Amino acid sequence: MTTTRLARLEDLAFLAGIEDAGDTLFAERFGGVDWPAASTGEERAAEPGILLVAVDDDGTVIGFTHVLDLDGHWHLEQIAVDPAHGRRGVDRDLLEATHAELARRGGREVTLMTYADVPWNGPFYARHGYVELDELPARLEPMRESEERFGMARHGRRVVMVRNLAT
Numbered sequence: 075m076t077t078t079r080l081a082r083l084e085d086l087a088f089l090a091g092i093e094d095a096g097d098t099l100f101a102e103r104f105g106g107v108d109w110p111a112a113s114t115g116e117e118r119a120a121e122p123g124i125l126l127v128a129v130d131d132d133g134t135v136i137g138f139t140h141v142l143d144l145d146g147h148w149h150l151e152q153i154a155v156d157p158a159h160g161r162r163g164v165d166r167d168l169l170e171a172t173h174a175e176l177a178r179r180g181g182r183e184v185t186l187m188t189y190a191d192v193p194w195n196g197p198f199y200a201r202h203g204y205v206e207l208d209e210l211p212a213r214l215e216p217m218r219e220s221e222e223r224f225g226m227a228r229h230g231r232r233v234v235m236v237r238n239l240a241t
Contacts, residue, residue: 076164078171081125081138086115088135089125089154096154099194110224112154123148124179126172128155128164137164139172141184144213148176150186165194169202177239184239187217190231204235 081089093112118125118140128137137155141148150172155164176184186204188195196206210218214234226232 075131076136076159076162076167077129078126078167079129080175081115081119081127083119085125085127085129085135085138086119089113089115089118089127089138089140092135092137092156093152093154095156095158099157108225118152123151124172124175126168126175128159128168130159137168139168141172141176147211147213148181148184149214149217150184165198166202173237173239181239183236185211185214185234185236187214187221187232187234189229190233192230196233196235199235199237202237204237207234207236210234 090112097112115125121140121142122144123140123142125141126139127135130136136159138153139150140152142151153165153168153172155168173184185207186199188199190196190206211234221227221232
């Protein structure tokens, strides 16, 4: 069984490795990726927002979500699950726990940026109540610029999605 909770200081050392392991799935799908290595857990914790982790029965951190607080607007910057623990609903549990935590904090919606056609990206989020936005909110423009610098769009259509947290 997996438990989802707010990240603790001792969890931070595991986050980059989990994200890098998860990125191997993109590398397999795209025939390689050349985007930067994952941010450290300490770097993520220093940003305004929240970190949640999924922990298995023996206390091992196997996944996480990182949600940024962008001037009072929540943005799901990253969700990552160690592929060795994939296909067990850990991503779903993390996402649902994230929504609950954001709603508890008074959040009304959460945005994210993702690949439209990668099965564990756009279609996954759509199954969990996210819808595509027609326009990029101004607060996400710096993220779009970063994606352009990394050349992420060459691997597929990138979209911005939003989920109402009241549903």
